[in-house]
Amino acid sequence: MPTYTAPAKDMQFVLHDLLKISVSDVPGYADLDRGFTGAILDEAGKLANEVLAPLNAIGDQQGCVLENGVVRTPDGFKAAFEQLKEGGWNGLDLPEDYGGQNLPYVMGTAVGEMMVSANMAFNMYQGLTHGAISAILAAGTDEQKAKWLPKMVSMDWTGTMNLTEPHAGTDLGMIRTKAEPQDDGSYRISGQKIFISAGEHDMAENIVHLVLAKAPGGGEGTKGISLFIVPKFLVNEDGSLGARNGVTCGKIEEKMGIHGNATCVMNYDEATGWLLGDLHKGMKHMFVMMNEARVGVGLQGYAQAEAAYQNAVAYAKDRLQGRAVTGAENPAGPADPLIVHPDIRRNLMDQKSFVEGARAFTFWGAMLIDRAHRLGDKEAEGLISLMTPVIKGFQTDKGFDMAVQAQQIYGGHGYIEEWGMSQFARDARIAMIYEGANGVQALDLVGRKLASDGGKHVMAFFEMVKAECKAHEGDDRMKGFVEPLKAASKQLQQAGMFFMQSGMKNPNAALSGSYDFMHLMGHVCLGLMWTRMAKAAFEALEAGASDAAFYETKIATGRYYMARHLPACAMHLARIESGAETVMALEEEAF
Amino acid sequence: MPTYTAPAKDMQFVLHDLLKISVSDVPGYADLDRGFTGAILDEAGKLANEVLAPLNAIGDQQGCVLENGVVRTPDGFKAAFEQLKEGGWNGLDLPEDYGGQNLPYVMGTAVGEMMVSANMAFNMYQGLTHGAISAILAAGTDEQKAKWLPKMVSMDWTGTMNLTEPHAGTDLGMIRTKAEPQDDGSYRISGQKIFISAGEHDMAENIVHLVLAKAPGGGEGTKGISLFIVPKFLVNEDGSLGARNGVTCGKIEEKMGIHGNATCVMNYDEATGWLLGDLHKGMKHMFVMMNEARVGVGLQGYAQAEAAYQNAVAYAKDRLQGRAVTGAENPAGPADPLIVHPDIRRNLMDQKSFVEGARAFTFWGAMLIDRAHRLGDKEAEGLISLMTPVIKGFQTDKGFDMAVQAQQIYGGHGYIEEWGMSQFARDARIAMIYEGANGVQALDLVGRKLASDGGKHVMAFFEMVKAECKAHEGDDRMKGFVEPLKAASKQLQQAGMFFMQSGMKNPNAALSGSYDFMHLMGHVCLGLMWTRMAKAAFEALEAGASDAAFYETKIATGRYYMARHLPACAMHLARIESGAETVMALEEEAF
Structure with a gap:
């Protein structure tokens, strides 16, 4: 069974030796000295190593099960989710006004890498919530923020993003989900969304869906699209949960990987929703979420490669097979460990040099996001906008390739599910597809x-x-x-x-x-x-x-x-x- | 659900326009005119398209099940196997003396591609049998050939190759399976073999295992290894089946793919076996099988890519998403088909140009094998020996990459098992590993x-x-x-x-x-x-x-x-x- 050890030292190197964050002019960075970031990374590492990583294979084997409209997550997920909540990890880089700790995004990124490496499918429940919070922060009214955000930051409620429909993936202009305005200012949402990660599950009291739909008068194509908040349970004035809304999970998909995350078909049947942001400007608001999500997916690419690499190294040191061409290095044993062979080294160095380079690139990108948000640095904003498709597309392609190379180190054992290396490759594969397939990233870039x-x-x-x-x-x-x-x-x-x-x-x-x-x-x-x-x-x-x-x-x-x-x-x-x-x-x- | 259409026309192009087989000096080639090869390919294509391809997804979903020592293959496999037998397909390129049709290997290769594209896991039962036959043909006594081959050529009995042990994969010198000589000239075989494809199943009356084991007096490492014939059921003098031999399937592996083929842990407990070929020369004899198997695995690489490509093309023509950058090409529809987009073309052309090139290379390699075997052409023998690691290593790496690219065309649907594109990638993955992991092929080459x-x-x-x-x-x-x-x-x-x-x-x-x-x-x-x-x-x-x-x-x-x-x-x-x-x-x- 694979193991994971959070690479805190490598992260400290990027944060302090490379990015020199604690002497940066970004508000909030001055507090981030080596001792402080080290303490955070150690705590996050413990959770990743001891709680999340051991659930990774279990999630893959059990998957999620839909019964009577309820999705059951794999054994241990709910308890781990509680620990994630108790540690306040979701709020790490979110505003204090809503219960967060307001640390810079770069710290959220470092912690996020650990969680994703340890258990990508599990981490998605939190990742989507984080993205939905960002969209509400950017586009919501004060009232909406006060109503939705505190419970989402604490993860009592989780979030989702609902874009895709059966006939409309990249081309969102073709979506058919309808939003009918009501006299009380709300909307009735009807339609079907597919590929909704974390669309339904048993770990949170409520789920806050952000849904793209067409309201009357918006015209053709993407221009007619608006964004709506559609909760699973309506929320009363006093914040308590009210009636069940007209949104249900119709099916969960059997996928190549990320089995621990429920990928749902969501049916909206005159569900009550509220406009988020401006009418007919839904695409703009959704892109707040999408851009953050794309950097996060780029992180998934190399984070899966990191986890796979660690296990490939362990196997290469442990497995005895053949002799070094330059003379036996383990003469007392029946054979030398795999790691003596040049082609095994070539393979491991491919992985190691990619993963560490990608980590630096991603943290640097996160720092640009902090500069843009906290300093209003327009150049940083332009640069991260340029880099986002590269972080997403390049890193997920290479991350998958490297997970496949790590699997290869195991020979035949790499193909057997029991050894866990197949899961890294299967899980990493989705990152090349979702949040805009990599061909779409390339189109966005060029x-x-x-x-x-x-x-x-x-x-x-x-x-x-x-x-x-x-x-x-x-x-x-x-x-x-x-x-x-x-x-x-x-x-x-x-x-x-x-x-x-x-x-x-x-x-x-x-x-x-x-x-x-x-x-x-x-x-x-x-x-x-x-x-x-x-x-x-x-x-x-x-x-x-x-x-x-x-x-x-x-x-x-x-x-x-x-x-x-x-x-x-x-x-x-x-x-x-x-x-x-x-x-x-x-x-x-x-x- | 994916479909498959055997590319007979493309194969005819390689056989006749490129290789000009019917005017070659290789014995047996003169018969292979366009009409004759076309008739064979049409028949094989029907079996592949109509019988084997529809079972591919079923095999993936159901897998094989081990119950009370018996392996149950997926629904429909046994009936399809009977059709394969009735058609005499296994004997196509095997000697007439043992019931084959003695056609050149190049024809077996063309037919093999169709079977592998249609259903790789199913085809392995036949492929391993073919390899075991080759080893017996090359190293067996006349008596052994007469005893084992007719039933194997007809596929009443199937074959396997048993090399790997838990601690010994590439490094076969470390195997521990023992062969104790008996007074009657037979051997008692004891030990455990792993990763034995088609090691146990319910489609044949008997299974003939070819097993590497150490007999006394052979010295250390690979020098001490001999090859043995160890049948599941002993065979009486009159050819009828006798007692069950001491070989059992202890476990079948849960794998990333090729679920329709049983990958078995085989336990040999004083099983009766007979030496095949010379004592302590087992590696040499096994390599007859291995070299054929490696070319066959190289074929699997591009054959999976071919099947994946066909479906990617169909989806790219059918799925409407976005507009051509040079102006709408389907103005009456809500969007243009994917295939108008340059990056989709780039992806499809990558696949198409690789697959067709690899087919030519593989058929050319098969022709070299025919020249070596039928003409005794030493230069052809040297050349195919040089090319074998390239056919195996390069084509399986690229074949997997191309199956992944084909999956990418489907966007999110590519990740959902129901659509079948994941299976091509998962099945193709094993070809990079078995019969010598690709790093070992590179080592063999250089x-x-x-x-x-x-x-x-x-x-x-x-x-x-x-x-x-x-x-x-x-x-x-x-x-x-x-x-x-x-x-x-x-x-x-x-x-x-x-x-x-x-x-x-x-x-x-x-x-x-x-x-x-x-x-x-x-x-x-x-x-x-x-x-x-x-x-x-x-x-x-x-x-x-x-x-x-x-x-x-x-x-x-x-x-x-x-x-x-x-x-x-x-x-x-x-x-x-x-x-x-x-x-x-x-x-x-x-x-």
């Missing part, structure tokens, strides 16, 4: 984000990479970082130029390369992170850090990333520059 | 095959590619093929040179790049196949082929492969040339 604000944000990113390279000029220790980063960044710029030049004539030329561009950009971002982490590690060593081996390992891991992952950039560029011709050559019938 | 016979076979392959490029010099139509192939082949040679130069000093330098080399070589092989297919298509068009669109599609699909897959070669070379330093940098504790 079709929208690159050009937003006149291309200002991507230019700022290029400048940032350039400045980073310049800063290390003449530093021989940094050569193995700066040179590959410079080359990769040039390739990314060249791809951008190709889009500008050929995309003018033929938009298909740009969109045929969108997926490769997303990956190319992901590599440049992780390359930038590794360059900065290496520098930070050299600084720590120079300052006489007691744990020299830790910092030396960071540098060596970064060198691997630059030498072995960044060569993908040239491949992506070549694919991009081949343009639309071969992609669009066939008639539809020829497929 | 550590053994490259240098075998003084490197003669890889040099012959380079010459073959060079000659192919030279043959099209000055043919402008072929430029999009020849130039990328030439570049990729140079990169492959450069990687080989790197291994020779640096591997002398440090074997880890070569082995750190083995996995990338396997992929680089796979791309060159498929690039070569596409170059030849394009040429064949141009020739057909020049000859006034009636179905011009079919041949034009081949050329366009090949162009995609060259433009969009071959750029991976430079990436693999760069990874290889970065050497062992970053791969082996960390101490074991640093992971």
Whole structure:
């Protein structure tokens, strides 16, 4: 059975050595010294290691069961949920006004990684609640906030997001769920939503659904969509629960993974709902939730890879098979451990260097979100908006690949469910799909984000990479970082130029390369992170850090990333520059 | 629910336009004219489409059940197995002496692809039997052949291969199963084998296990291993079944996929067995089976991708979502079909161009096997020995990736088991692991095959590619093929040179790049196949082929492969040339 140990030390490295959060000008960051963040991470780690991780396989095996309209979660989930509530973990980075602790988002991200690595399906109940809270915070009236948020922050009530319908996934303009205005200001919501994570379960008193629906007068397509609050139980004036609302779970889906989370078909039958935010502006408000959710899903990508990696390492050290080509390393034993073999090392280093790079990228992204929200930093807001599809699309693709590679270390045992490595791959797979399939992320990046604000944000990113390279000029220790980063960044710029030049004539030329561009950009971002982490590690060593081996390992891991992952950039560029011709050559019938 | 339509026309193209089998000098090939092969493929296609494919999802859902030592296969499997037997499909390419039809292996391969695409788990019962027959044909005495083969060719009895033990997978030298010689010339076999596909089931009267075990006097490691025939039921002199032998299925594994095939723990408790081939030469004899099995597994890789691709295409044409960026293509409908979007095309073309290239490569490999067996062609034997790890390792990695990409086309529905796309990915996953995990294939390729016979076979392959490029010099139509192939082949040679130069000093330098080399070589092989297919298509068009669109599609699909897959070669070379330093940098504790 797999185990998990929260990587608090690696997180501290990112928070303090790399991002230097406690000396940042972001309000609230000054409190985040090493001791304080260490205490939080230790507490969260305990919960993740001891409570959530042991339930991960149980959740996978038992799944959720729908009986008489009630969803039963796997054994132990409810008790663990109570512990999560008692610890106040959901409110960690939410406003004090509603019962939260108002810590920065970057801390919520670090804690979130632990919970997701330990038990992704379980964590989704909390993750969706957090997203729904963000939408109400951004779009709700004071009255709505007072009514819904305290119980959601405490997780007495959980939240969901209801977008997809059977015929309308990416293309939300086609949704049919209707909202009929009533005399009392409420709406009657009717329609069917599918793929609703945590749509029904037995761990909370109430569930607050945020539902996209069409109210009269909004016109065609996405313009006609509004967002509604539709609770499972109506809430009385005094805050107590009232009548059951007209919303029921009609079915839960049998899925490839995340079995511990109930993926529901939700039927709305004249359910009572209240408009959240402006009429016919539902898409805008939903995107508050979606953007947060996309960063969270990008985190799921590498967090699953982290958990899988830890177990792959343990197996590679334990399993004796074959002899090192350079001479036996365990001569007293019947064979050497797998980890002596170069191809096993190659596999593990692929994983390790990706996961640590992705963690840095994600925490950095979380810091940008804090800068945007707490400082009103418009540049940070533009940058995280640009990076969101990369965090989501690149990291979930690679995270799945790495979970599959971790499974491969186990040989035949990796394919047997009892050993638990299949679950990491199966669970990680969903992250490439939900909250906008990765092809949609690539479209968002190339079709929208690159050009937003006149291309200002991507230019700022290029400048940032350039400045980073310049800063290390003449530093021989940094050569193995700066040179590959410079080359990769040039390739990314060249791809951008190709889009500008050929995309003018033929938009298909740009969109045929969108997926490769997303990956190319992901590599440049992780390359930038590794360059900065290496520098930070050299600084720590120079300052006489007691744990020299830790910092030396960071540098060596970064060198691997630059030498072995960044060569993908040239491949992506070549694919991009081949343009639309071969992609669009066939008639539809020829497929 | 997914469907499958056997691609007989594409197979005919490979057999006749590309490989020109009916004019080959291989004994038996002259009979294989278009009409004859078409008739076989049509019959096999009917069985695959109408009988096997509809059972695929059922097999996945029901799995196999072990009750009182008996394994119950899923509903419908036994009846389908009877149809397979009645059609004589197992004996298609087996000797007439034992009831087969003695057709060339290339035909068995084409038919096999259909069966595997339709239902991989079901087909394994037959596939293992075929492999066991090959081992008995190669190593058995005349008496053994007469005793075992007729019933195995007819599939009244099925076969298995028993290698792995709990502590010994890749490293078979560590097996503990014992064989005690008896006075009557038989052996008593005792020990435990795991991961035995089709080890026990209810579709055949008897099961003939081929078992690796250690007989006294053989010394340490693999040198002490012999191969034994151990039937489930002993066989009387008159051919009737006798007493139950001391072999039982102790457990069937819960796996990620191929649920329809029983993966068994087999317990041998003083079971009666007979030596197959020479004492202490079991590994050599088992490798007859293994090499055939590896080509068969490489076929599974792309055959699963083919089935997944067919369904992805159907969904992409059917599902309406969004509008083409160049203007609505289905203006009367609420949205355009997915297939109008460039990134969907990119995804589908990735799949299509890989699958068709892999089919050509595999059939070509099967033709080499026929040349080796039927003509005694030593060069063909050397070449297929070199190619076997590439067929197995590269094609199963890519086949899985492509099944995952096909699943991605379905968005959220791809993750729901009901839609069947998850099964293709889960089933395809095992092919990367069994019959030697892909890392072991890479080791076999770089550590053994490259240098075998003084490197003669890889040099012959380079010459073959060079000659192919030279043959099209000055043919402008072929430029999009020849130039990328030439570049990729140079990169492959450069990687080989790197291994020779640096591997002398440090074997880890070569082995750190083995996995990338396997992929680089796979791309060159498929690039070569596409170059030849394009040429064949141009020739057909020049000859006034009636179905011009079919041949034009081949050329366009090949162009995609060259433009969009071959750029991976430079990436693999760069990874290889970065050497062992970053791969082996960390101490074991640093992971």
